[in-house]
Amino acid sequence: MTPSWYDVLDVEPTASHDEIRAAWRAGIADLEPGSRRFQTLNQAAEVLLDERSRAAYDVELAAQAPEPEPDAETSQVDDATTGDAPVAARSVEPGRTRNVPTWLLGLLGALAALGVAGAIWAWQAGDDSTVEEASSQAQAAAEQAIVPVLSYDYESLEADRERAKSYVTADYFEDYDQLFGVITDNAPSTQTKVAAEVIASGIVRSGEDRVDVLVFIDRPTTNKLTPEPVTYKDQVTVTMQKVGEDWLIDNLVTSPAAQ
Numbered sequence: 001m002t003p004s005w006y007d008v009l010d011v012e013p014t015a016s017h018d019e020i021r022a023a024w025r026a027g028i029a030d031l032e033p034g035s036r037r038f039q040t041l042n043q044a045a046e047v048l049l050d051e052r053s054r055a056a057y058d059v060e061l062a063a064q065a066p067e068p069e070p071d072a073e074t075s076q077v078d079d080a081t082t083g084d085a086p087v088a089a090r091s092v093e094p095g096r097t098r099n100v101p102t103w104l105l106g107l108l109g110a111l112a113a114l115g116v117a118g119a120i121w122a123w124q125a126g127d128d129s130t131v132e133e134a135s136s137q138a139q140a141a142a143e144q145a146i147v148p149v150l151s152y153d154y155e156s157l158e159a160d161r162e163r164a165k166s167y168v169t170a171d172y173f174e175d176y177d178q179l180f181g182v183i184t185d186n187a188p189s190t191q192t193k194v195a196a197e198v199i200a201s202g203i204v205r206s207g208e209d210r211v212d213v214l215v216f217i218d219r220p221t222t223n224k225l226t227p228e229p230v231t232y233k234d235q236v237t238v239t240m241q242k243v244g245e246d247w248l249i250d251n252l253v254t255s256p257a258a259q
Contacts (some may be wrong), residue, residue, distance in 0.1 A: 004061060005043070005044035005047050005048055005057065006044075006048070008040055008041060008043075008044040009023040009024055009027060009041065009044050009045070009048065010023060010027075011023050013058070013061075017049065020045070020048045020049060021045075021049060024041055024042075024044065024045040024049070027041045028041050028042070028182060031186075032186065032190045032192065032223060032225075036232065036256075039232065039234075039254075040256070042179055042182075042254075043253070043254045043255055045179070046175070046179070046252070046253055046254065047253050049175070050175060050251065052251070053251060053253060130208055131206050131207065131208055132206070134206070134207065134208045134209070134211065134242070135203050135206040135207070135211050137247055138203075138211035138213060138240040138242075138247045139201055139202075139203055139211070139213050139240075141240055141246070141247035141248075142201060142211075142213040142215055142238045142240050142247070142249070143198045143201050143213075143215060144167075145167035145168070145238075145247075145248070145249050146196060146198060146215050146217060146236060146238060146249075146252075147196045147197070147198065148160070148163045148164050148167055149164045149167055149168065149176070149196075149249060149252070150194065150196040150217065150219065150236070150254075151194055151195050151196045152180075152183060152187065152192075152193070152194055153193045153194075154187040154188050154190070154191050154192050154193060157180075157183070157184050157187060157188070161177070161180055161184075164176065164180075167248060167249055168248055168249045168250070169241055169243060169248045169249065169250045171250065172248075172249055172250050172251055172252075190223045190224060190225075191222075191223050191224040192221065192222070192223040193221070193222050193223070194219055194220075194221045195219070195220050195221075196217050196218070196219050197217060197218045197219075197220070198215060198216075198217055199216040199217060199218055199233075200215075200216045201213055201214060201215040201216065202214050204237060208242070209241065209242035210239065210240070210241055210242070210250075211239075211240045211247075212237060212238070212239050212240075213237075213238045213240060214235060214236070214237050214238075215235070215236045215237075215238055216233070216234075216235050216236075217233075217234050217235075217236060218231050218232070218233055219231065219232045219233075219234060232256070233256065234254050234255065234256055235254070235255055235256075236252050236253070236254045237252065237253045237254075238251075238252045239251040239252065
């Protein structure tokens with residue numbers, strides 16, 4: 001079973017906000033900002049230190065609890081009734097997918113699933129042109145905003161922070177500024193540079209003034225120990241909020257993309 005964010009921080013699901021914060025700070029104290037472990041601990045903290053994100057994550061964990069496997073005879077009857085072949089027996093046309101990287105296949109599959117989920121959500125919300133237009137604007141804004149928000153250079157940290165501030169809501173900037181403070185403490189000594197690059201995106205949930213967008217990114221990272229870029233692949237669920245005429249990031253949750 002994949003470790004939960006509670007496992008990553010080595011705390012119980014019942015841990016208090018202060019206990020989670022203490023575990024996060026202790027975990028990153030001796031790590032380089034560009035390291036995979038540093039990023040993973042920050043991802044856990046981003047989810048568990050935000051009340052709304054943690055509540056949603058707890059629901060997600062509960063939904064992932066193992067379910068009893070269906071009875072074999074029942075499955076065969078269902079297949080015969082619907083006319084569908086059992087999944088294991090279905091063939092896939094051979095061809096171009098043989099040389100496609102696994103991580104890219106996973107990305108394309110996720111985007112296909114997002115298309116279905118987005119369509120269902122839009123239908124439930126009314127599927128009118130207003131929602132469709134708003135979602136499209138939010139998706140474009142998310143792709144533009146995620147680059148400055150997740151990128152930084154140890155030589156221009158204050159400018160990077162101010163640039164990112166213009167792409168996030170005032171509420172989310174409080175959380176972002178806390179995490180960026182850790183980067184500010186460590187990046188100059190490690191000479192770390194991170195440059196985010198958007199690979200693809202898809203709409204998870206549509207709405208007129210609030211939209212969730214899944215963005216796949218590459219993060220080429222360098223520091224004084226690894227001058228040649230090491231590229232990390234992440235997927236980021238970005239919550240975009242309409243503020244006046246602008247779409248701003250109101251929350252984001254990152255996790256490593258399937259390689």
